[in-house]
Amino acid sequence: MTDVRDAPVAARTRADEAPSASEPWFEGGPARTAAEVLDLLRRYREAEAAMRARARSSMRMNETDLRALRHLLRAQRHDDLVRQRDLAEALDISSASVTALVDRLERSGHVERRPHPSDRRSVVLVPTADTDREVRETLGDLHARMAAVAEDLTPEQLAAVGRFLSGMVDAVRSTGADERA
Amino acid sequence: MTDVRDAPVAARTRADEAPSASEPWFEGGPARTAAEVLDLLRRYREAEAAMRARARSSMRMNETDLRALRHLLRAQRHDDLVRQRDLAEALDISSASVTALVDRLERSGHVERRPHPSDRRSVVLVPTADTDREVRETLGDLHARMAAVAEDLTPEQLAAVGRFLSGMVDAVRSTGADERA
DNA sequence: GATGATCCTTCGACAATCTAGCAACGTGGG
């Protein structure tokens, strides 16, 4: 499922951290060319997509429903109310699709419709306690592992990664804007 | 469409490249915390997803068809033959879906069915000349901009980014594997 | 050559999405 068969580069990473003795690779890891780094970014994208596919399969859910759940859990952490309308905008689907989506999530016990405190037209969506637990279990300690990697970097390395990622965001943002309107 | 409203961090990047005078930020960009870097990665993911949505809309195509096209163009650069079966595996969809998919792409003039040189059961899929051009136009010089960012980094910075991305790949790969089989 | 595997297609079903239209509710000006 788009995952294995290209492990070598990723797997080599930790093993090669022993300094090459001729060049001062401090604690920075192996040498990389620009092309290799871009290829690594591609590999990250693919690994991430594969992970989402696994999560989708594990929770028996389609992509949109999973995105909705993540949006709801995120909003819950910020104590934000989420109406169906908000979900429609966040997921870029029609309000009719959101109705169907919430029907599914409600039927599977992942979300509850609550009356909006100040607007009787609206519905407030609340993820179930089980949902939070299920997502955490499915993701394992993904965030912790990612944080550990980032926290292992020196300030200079963090700055380098920050610069790189910012550049990637800018590069990607200024693409495909040739659309009508 | 999930894109704007969070520009500050990305926008700040280039502007802040002037050294802060108290700490030696060589040519490394602004200081970053681990949390900020992970947030940047999330922003990259969202920007990338938004770009794909724009490309999809611009070429009037769904996600799968676009992935198929990218796969075909990539294979063409490597002089690899792609049968429908290969596409089914690469995209993780059924052979029936591939038939429908290729029907669509053929009808829209993006791909041609050619006889396989040595297997008369198979069909070799070849992207049209226009397809390559259209994709290039849609993506603009995305790859050039990304390459420019990477090539602007020092070897130490490249190594740092490589280490970070490898770590992210490993973190993501070892997630959600709690699935049956 | 016969037999089983592989490649693609067709068919019917289903899930997820869309648009259009509607009823309930909120908002602001006479």
Added chain:
DNA sequence: CCCACGTTGCTAGATTGTCGAAGGATCATC
């Protein structure tokens, strides 16, 4: 106060992309 208009979520019907099952043609093997 009330009325016109915008907003919110729901329903109905159509469309799209996917699947599984079955079948015909071809390949590979004994």
